Amino acid sequence: MTIETKDSKVVLEAVQSAVTRYGASQDELIPILNDVNREIGYLPGEALDELSRLLKVPKSQLFSVASFYRMLSTKPRGKHVLQFCESAPCHVAGGREVWLAVKEVLKIEENETTPDGKWTLITTSCLGVCGVGPVMMIDDDVIGNVDPAQVPDILAKYQ
Amino acid sequence: MKAIRSMVLVSSDAQSIANGAKEVYQALQREIAAFGLENEISLTMVGDVGRHDASPLVIIYPEATIYGPVKQEDVHYIVEEHLYKGRIAASMQAPVRELSGKIAWLSARKGTLPAEQRIVLERAGVIDPYSIDDYIIHDGYQALAKALTDMTPDQIFDILEASGLRGRGGAGFPTGTKWRFVNRAKNDKKYVVCNADESEPGTFKDRLILEGDPHSIIEAMAIAAYAVGADEGYFYIRGEYVLAQERVRKAIEQAKEMGFLGKNIFGTDFNLELHVHAGAGAYICGEETALIESIEGKRGEPRPRPPYPTTNGLWGKPTLVNNVETMANVAPILRNGADWYRSFGPKNSPGTKVYTILGNLNVTGLIEVPMGITLREVIAIYGKGMKNDKTFKLAQTGGSSGSIVPAILQDTPMDFDSFSNAGVALGSGALLICDEDTCVVDLAKTLLNFFRKESCGKCNPCRIGNQRAFEILTNISEGTGTLNDLTDLMNLSDNLYQLSNCGLGQTAGAPIRDILNHYRAEVEAHIRLKVCPTGICPMSGKKI
Numbered sequence A: 001m002t003i004e005t006k007d008s009k010v011v012l013e014a015v016q017s018a019v020t021r022y023g024a025s026q027d028e029l030i031p032i033l034n035d036v037n038r039e040i041g042y043l044p045g046e047a048l049d050e051l052s053r054l055l056k057v058p059k060s061q062l063f064s065v066a067s068f069y070r071m072l073s074t075k076p077r078g079k080h081v082l083q084f085c086e087s088a089p090c091h092v093a094g095g096r097e098v099w100l101a102v103k104e105v106l107k108i109e110e111n112e113t114t115p116d117g118k119w120t121l122i123t124t125s126c127l128g129v130c131g132v133g134p135v136m137m138i139d140d141d142v143i144g145n146v147d148p149a150q151v152p153d154i155l156a157k158y159q
Numbered sequence B: 001m002k003a004i005r006s007m008v009l010v011s012s013d014a015q016s017i018a019n020g021a022k023e024v025y026q027a028l029q030r031e032i033a034a035f036g037l038e039n040e041i042s043l044t045m046v047g048d049v050g051r052h053d054a055s056p057l058v059i060i061y062p063e064a065t066i067y068g069p070v071k072q073e074d075v076h077y078i079v080e081e082h083l084y085k086g087r088i089a090a091s092m093q094a095p096v097r098e099l100s101g102k103i104a105w106l107s108a109r110k111g112t113l114p115a116e117q118r119i120v121l122e123r124a125g126v127i128d129p130y131s132i133d134d135y136i137i138h139d140g141y142q143a144l145a146k147a148l149t150d151m152t153p154d155q156i157f158d159i160l161e162a163s164g165l166r167g168r169g170g171a172g173f174p175t176g177t178k179w180r181f182v183n184r185a186k187n188d189k190k191y192v193v194c195n196a197d198e199s200e201p202g203t204f205k206d207r208l209i210l211e212g213d214p215h216s217i218i219e220a221m222a223i224a225a226y227a228v229g230a231d232e233g234y235f236y237i238r239g240e241y242v243l244a245q246e247r248v249r250k251a252i253e254q255a256k257e258m259g260f261l262g263k264n265i266f267g268t269d270f271n272l273e274l275h276v277h278a279g280a281g282a283y284i285c286g287e288e289t290a291l292i293e294s295i296e297g298k299r300g301e302p303r304p305r306p307p308y309p310t311t312n313g314l315w316g317k318p319t320l321v322n323n324v325e326t327m328a329n330v331a332p333i334l335r336n337g338a339d340w341y342r343s344f345g346p347k348n349s350p351g352t353k354v355y356t357i358l359g360n361l362n363v364t365g366l367i368e369v370p371m372g373i374t375l376r377e378v379i380a381i382y383g384k385g386m387k388n389d390k391t392f393k394l395a396q397t398g399g400s401s402g403s404i405v406p407a408i409l410q411d412t413p414m415d416f417d418s419f420s421n422a423g424v425a426l427g428s429g430a431l432l433i434c435d436e437d438t439c440v441v442d443l444a445k446t447l448l449n450f451f452r453k454e455s456c457g458k459c460n461p462c463r464i465g466n467q468r469a470f471e472i473l474t475n476i477s478e479g480t481g482t483l484n485d486l487t488d489l490m491n492l493s494d495n496l497y498q499l500s501n502c503g504l505g506q507t508a509g510a511p512i513r514d515i516l517n518h519y520r521a522e523v524e525a526h527i528r529l530k531v532c533p534t535g536i537c538p539m540s541g542k543k544i
Helices: A007-021 A026-040 A045-055 A060-067 A088-106 A147-154 B014-018 B019-033 B073-085 B131-139 B144-148 B153-163 B175-184 B206-211 B212-229 B242-257 B288-295 B324-336 B339-340 B373-383 B416-421 B440-454 B460-477 B482-498 B502-506 B508-519 B520-529
Strands: A080-085 A119-124 A136-138 A141-143 B006-011 B040-047 B058-061 B065-067 B193-195 B230-237 B273-278 B319-323 B352-359 B365-370 B392-397 B404-406 B431-434
Touching: A007 A026, A007 A045, A026 A045, A026 A060, A026 B273, A045 A060, A045 A136, A045 B206, A080 A088, A088 A119, A088 A147, A088 B352, A088 B431, A088 B440, A141 B431, A147 B273, B006 B019, B014 B019, B019 B073, B058 B073, B058 B131, B058 B482, B065 B073, B073 B482, B131 B193, B131 B212, B131 B242, B144 B324, B153 B175, B153 B212, B153 B324, B153 B339, B153 B373, B175 B212, B175 B319, B175 B324, B193 B324, B193 B482, B206 B212, B206 B324, B206 B352, B212 B230, B212 B242, B212 B319, B212 B324, B230 B288, B242 B273, B288 B319, B324 B339, B352 B373, B365 B373, B373 B392, B373 B431, B392 B440, B440 B460, B440 B502, B440 B508, B440 B520, B460 B482, B460 B502, B460 B520, B482 B502, B482 B520, B502 B508, B508 B520
Parallel strands: A080 A119, B006 B040, B193 B230, B193 B319, B230 B273, B352 B431
Antiparallel strands: A080 A136, A136 A141, B006 B058, B058 B065, B352 B365, B392 B404, B392 B431
């Protein structure tokens, strides 16, 4: 695996700026974790250590929150994250075939990262854009009305 | 000051964007400038206006003319004809949605799309969501002024109870009564919370309300806070709804500047501060006690109830939690009265309901109609029939925790009581319409997969029961199920219902019960004949 891990300076800066933005209080924990995750791509152990120190909350408690929510990740992810909606409305509208096409192109299974570190494939529950199912989300782009035949072209746009 | 004579809106839901809404918007900017009209015409991207059959749409006010689907190259003609010469470009107009005549009490009003009755979505897609002035011009903050200066809390509860408004999150609890409970709870600190953690698969009504008309919910929150005696409130908006969060934050700022939030609102001694709290991706946080835990910065695990949030909610204080759509009904009821509200829909569930219609239909999208219309009407009128002329087999209502409604119930009025008498649930307003090619085993497997992943894991019946039910259904779909499995599934479904701590586990068994009640022969075909009648299931002979 060649996933790059972020150096500690970047991690600490991201944590500090999020804590400054929201205030050092446990009530603001989820917004803080959200921002750090967005900035770094995941929540490294170092980030949780620093947060534990700043918020005066045990790391175990931070980890329990960080591992609970779908949008937060405690493991490094690939350069691009493909979230595939596997809820019933997309499934019925043809999601089944799209899912097979995605796996065919990326040659990985759910929760795996490609050997070159470019793609991480995860499934998600509803993304709230069900009118245009089947839907998948690549990084921050929501892509609707996906046809299995378009999948290679869609993925090729991400370098 | 600029005098704006026309307002041009461009739809910007995902489908419109995919069909070129951004390019149309840019072309409009260019053309309006080319005709020298930029000081007389305002141009805005609005959210979803519910007409997915003709997107992207360009809507021009004050005439309320709807053009669609508009292509980049049509823009010059529309601007020249409509905005420069002042004639409606009839050839570009969106096709009119026809009335069947079957539902005579649906009134077509100017400015809204025909055959719908819009109360909560009245302004969505009509006003600029970033403009508080637009909201005020459209009767905004009148209800708040009336409540604060003219009405006692008890009068507010009375009018809400008289209107018959019931919670739109799925449970249908009378709203006025819930407010009264929080008001009666004795404590010097209380909270109001708007539940916008809309994660029910197939439901996106709350997103459209917040994106299209954020001030209507702020106004309702302020009325609620005054009535129950709270001075602080939270919007809990799901993490994926980035645009809704941004628009609500902006709207809160504007309301503060105008004095509708903050200290001494309308010169009274009522104060209110509102915050936006974004979720981080967890279906369970739509459950009110899990939502409260999440605001407190913890894992979203539901609390045992009772005590209910009405007495022990956020940080242990009495807390009112209402769904976005419920809140959106409050100001219209206060402005127009309970009798007006009761004139829509049936006697026991008055008002309108926003449905998201999805699945194997010709037109999918969002509609707001009076309570009590039937599935047959939804499919024929709003969905414009089944896709590829297939036969309607079943509808899955209310996202994952709703029911599987078989085609034989398609003439049952969709209101809380009629549905519950028929043994099915209305849920949160998603209608997933499935055709004859849908396999019930595959559908139930998909739904149970959702529950097993979204279960918070706090209580055993839900964590283990959903996993086990998913495994059994997977075996059936692979052709390795046994008839004993069906008994096990029914037991699991009962145990989930009776033993789970919260609504997620309690409703998770519903799809199993529904397919075995209505489609047992099809399920047994997978086991006895090793055949999936629709040819969807893999039937590979694998066993977990």
